[in-house]
Amino acid sequence: MSNSIQLNERVNLTKSQINVLRKQGQIPAIVYGKDVGSISVIVNEKEILAAVKNNQRAILIAAIPAQGNKPVLIQNIQRDPISNKIVHVDFYQLNMNESLDSKVTIHFSGEPAGVKAGGILQVEMYEVEVRCMPDNLLSAFEVDISGLGIGDQLHVSDLAFHEGIEVLSDSGAVLIRVSQTHAEEIVA
Structure with a gap:
């Protein structure tokens, strides 16, 4: 505090x-x-x-x-x-002795390998819903995405929050993905 x-x-x-x-x-x-x-x-x-x-x-x-x-x-x-x-x-x-539901912002760091190879980064979610004691509430959660290649996705279930934080958002929801670019055909 x-x-x-x-x-x-x-x-x-x-x-x-x-x-x-x-x-x-x-x-x-x-x-x-x-x-x-x-x-x-x-x-x-x-x-x-x-x-x-x-x-x-x-x-x-x-x-x-x-x-x-x-x-x-x-x-x-x-x-x-x-x-x-x-x-x-x-x-x-707040009641400091009761858990609360709140949102935590996800900060993505690093440049994905797939983007360097020509892929497109698509961010689907910038925050997740969590339940925790007030003292455990995070302002933001840092996620390194530099290892993502073309076709890779990061799901809510891939986040590793510390003990005492329960993630309420759908675990299968996609946070971020690296998609392949689609080359447009040139018709002569």
């Missing part, structure tokens, strides 16, 4: 009042969970950007009004489609 974040109470604000807060660098958010129910809050934009800079799935210690400090996970970040600025954040309050 590396970061802490301050959340301030938000009570019955109009849309125009929320827009004014956004211009002042305050983002509307919600915290929900078994212990806290559902609480409307405001978070400082700089704090949330700093918290997600290195790990969007980091467990944060949130100072929640009238609740004290609680571990939370960023469940969703909504962004404006044009400016890409954060417009809303959903925090999920």
Whole structure:
């Protein structure tokens, strides 16, 4: 648990009042969970950007009004489609003694031998669903794909997560494949 974040109470604000807060660098958010129910809050934009800079799935210690400090996970970040600025954040309050379901991003490293030989790399999935204790949650999982040749595939079942992480995604699902290029025939 590396970061802490301050959340301030938000009570019955109009849309125009929320827009004014956004211009002042305050983002509307919600915290929900078994212990806290559902609480409307405001978070400082700089704090949330700093918290997600290195790990969007980091467990944060949130100072929640009238609740004290609680571990939370960023469940969703909504962004404006044009400016890409954060417009809303959903925090999920964690129970550190219960497992949780989350997604882990897969980072592919290396250049496959099949691509060097003229094949085409096709990424089918960028993340997998996992179940684990909050302390075991990974932000990303690195996979070396340099050994893949033309016609090779990497399946979810090929991932070797450490003990304590159960993969929920379909084990037969293809993460990445190297396909052969099809030369087009030239008709004279």
